[in-house]
Amino acid sequence: MHAVALAGRRLGPAAAHSNPDPPPQLLTLFAATALAAAAPKPAAECTAGEWAGEFFPGIGKIKYEGPDSTNPLSFKYYNADEIVAGRPMKEWLRFSVAFWHTLRGDGGDPFGDATRAWPWEDASAPPLAMAHRRMRAMFEFLDKLGVDYWCFHDRDIAPEGATLAESNANLASVVALAKELQAASGKKVLWGTAQLFKHPRYAHGAATSNNATVFAHAAAQVKAAMDATLALGGENYVFWGGREGYHTLLNTDLGLELDNLASFLKAAAKYKKRIGFTGALLLEPKPQEPTKHQYDWDAATTLGFLAHYGLAQDFKLNIECNHATLSGHSCEHELAFASLRNALGNIDANTGDAQTGWDTDQFLTDVPTATAIGRVILKQGGLAPGGINFDAKLRRESTDLVDLFHGHIGGMDALARGLRNAAAIAADGTLDGMVAERYASFRSGVGKRIAEGKATLEELEKVALAAPADPVVGLQSARAELYENVLSRFLR
16 A cells, blocks of 8 residues: 555544544645655555555665764664673663554654554554554564564554454464564564553553453453463563552552452463463563552562562563653662662663653663663673663654664664773773772671671670770761762763
């Protein structure tokens, strides 16, 4: 189907209900965008919704050209095979593309309708054929971008059916195509998950719903999504509790909801073993949005929940940077804390806007933050079987196909710079040496006994009474400014 026909496509469920007939000026925008960015090859044709041409015409494979390049469709810092700290850069970073933002993001938001008309979208095509088109577009994008992994929600890649059985059949059909495309390309699934937050049945939550039938439906959906992830050789499976929380405690049985959430996760952990899935199960913290209070608030809260219910050995964490800032922490803090507990499984790389205060899912391009991420990755010896997934979307006003490449290139380059910086910091050793020296009092004498957990209150009292002066006399400056100055030497 030629791109001009996309101008009058259905915009999606929300837009269809609010404005089924877009105004002429919006149709003009769609037509212009589609024609300029997505004109197919002359041989392209539409057969039962399938596509015979390129989805990203005129865009070749993105190559590394170095920091002096002015080509916007090139990597300035990400050099996949470059050896950093003993490994190829691509093995440290293990980049992944998010299916939902990249293929399904149409620019719509709570305040406005869609702003983009991607060439793979065609409302006249059968929904399952549309899903096949999107999957083919994904693999073309991965190939041209030079990324080995992709991530998905079940309902993003396959349409919901009239019944659960029909939904499962749709998912199986798309998974079969994805397996073919993976076999031909060598691409892999970093992680899969079930979308348990969008459909109205999940208005009150999924695993924390007040309705047992909804709980059962969510469990069945997770079962199918885990089966799909296994079939595609997925290396991890993620749980994001988008509506696992509350808006008011007046109508909430807090204890029952938490117990049910734990039961849900225990059932999933047992099913993982029964089907022979060897990948990691990951929980993704987020404090609020869409609920007022979500049960997986931050890394510490989530790890405390897992420990309380005896699930700590079954799950690790998927830390999303923008979720970290929403919880009042930095991305660095959440990564460092999860890593400290041997629970950092994957990173969803994105950032927010400090002025807005909500989850904007922008591409992460801040080099100091990327350097902090790189330091955590290096210190824990890598992320595998996890990686860095770009859970990031274009801004609403970015409407061209090429913008998808610009966003990912910027994020990949920033994280490559961060990794290089982190490796240089580690090789230099100055920062780590300064930190070690600051805590030198815990390497001998009573300090060593404290660090080993052997010191008693009586022993410590004797030390305090025998001290020649109040401890404040011997306190050293934290020299925070010096540490910042040392760090800045390595920021490139």
